[in-house]
Structure formats: structure tokens, C-alpha cells
Amino acid sequence: MDTDKHGLDLAEGEVTHSxxxxxxxxxxxxxxGLDEKPYENALVVEFGLQGLEFEQQHRYDVLYKKVPVGExxxxxxxxxxxxxxxxxxxxCPGCGADERTxxxxxxxxxxxxxxxxxxxxxxxxxxxxxxxxLVRNITIVVMIVALMFLFVF
Numbered sequence: 808m809d810t811d812k813h814g815l816d817l818a819e820g821e822v823t824h825s826x827x828x829x830x831x832x833x834x835x836x837x838x839x840g841l842d843e844k845p846y847e848n849a850l851v852v853e854f855g856l857q858g859l860e861f862e863q864q865h866r867y868d869v870l871y872k873k874v875p876v877g878e879x880x881x882x883x884x885x886x887x888x889x890x891x892x893x894x895x896x897x898x899c900p901g902c903g904a905d906e907r908t909x910x911x912x913x914x915x916x917x918x919x920x921x922x923x924x925x926x927x928x929x930x931x932x933x934x935x936x937x938x939x940x941l942v943r944n945i946t947i948v949v950m951i952v953a954l955m956f957l958f959v960f
Contacts, residue, residue: 822859829853865895879906 833849847863854861869877885892890901898905 825857825859826854829857829859862894867897881906 829850833846833853837845837849851861851863864880864883867879867881868875869879881897882892883894884890885899885901885904887904888899888902890899892899
């Protein structure tokens with residue numbers, strides 16, 4: 808790709824070329840099929856070897872009763888409004904979405920399960936009777952348990 812024809816100066820073209828070269832080097836070394844994090848960590852190593860300045864995504868420990876149970880990595884771009892999320896920020900300055908709301912569009916409501924509102928719309932759901940064989944089987948089980956209690960006590 809000729810970056811000069813796109814209005815980029817030579818320095819930006821060289822940096823772009825170095826970054827893409829690092830990405831290919833990592834891919835050639837690690838191969839396909841891994842999760843995102845090993846590739847990111849390998850790029851950090853490769854950028855260091857190539858002398859490229861960078862800053863890796865910040866990570867925050869997730870603690871449960873003071874015991875680490877995982878880590879939280881905030882997004883660099885808000886999935887709700889598209890604004891840039893500054894490094895080390897725990898919420899979007901544009902819309903207020905954060906890790907507590909799951910970065911969802913309705914940042915003011917958190918149901919804990921992140922269920923869609925349609926999950927609670929019962930007006931459209933027809934109520935159906937259970938199959939007769941299920942009712943019969945449940946009745947038989949209840950009668951057997953009742954008879955067992957009758958004979959035991």
C-alpha cells in the first residue's frame with residue numbers, strides 16, 4: 808500500500824508499516840485460533856523489540872471479599888455512544904455507561920441479568936396448558952409419595 812498517495816507523511820507510513828509488520832510476525836509465530844489476549848500480549852513484546860512506543864490496555868483486578876477473581880479491561884470506545892473512553896476511566900464520559908451496567912444502552916437500569924425488556928412482555932405470550940401426559944405423570948408421582956407416607960406413618 809502506498810501511504811504517500813493517501814496524504815500521510817513518510818513517518819506515519821513507516822510507523823504503520825512497522826505495526827503491520829509486528830502483527831504479521833506475531834500471527835506467523837503464534838498461528839491462528841487463540842483468544843485475543845495472547846495476541847495482544849505478544850504484540851506488546853514485539854512492539855518492545857521493534858522500539859515502538861505504546862501503552863497497553865489498563866487492567867483492573869475484580870475482587871470478591873478481597874480475593875482476586877478476575878480482571879476488568881475497560882473498552883477504548885464506548886459500545887453505546889461511540890465516544891472515546893479515556894484510559895483508566897471506568898465509565899463513558901458521553902453517556903455514563905460503565906462496567907456495572909454491562910456497557911448497555913440503558914445505562915440507568917441494571918437488572919443484574921441483562922435481560923431484554925421483551926423477556927417480561929407477557930401480553931404477547933399465549934398461555935398454553937401443559938400436555939396431558941405430563942399432568943398424568945405428576946399426578947402418579949404425587950400419589951405414590953402420598954401412599955409411601957401413609958404406610959410409613
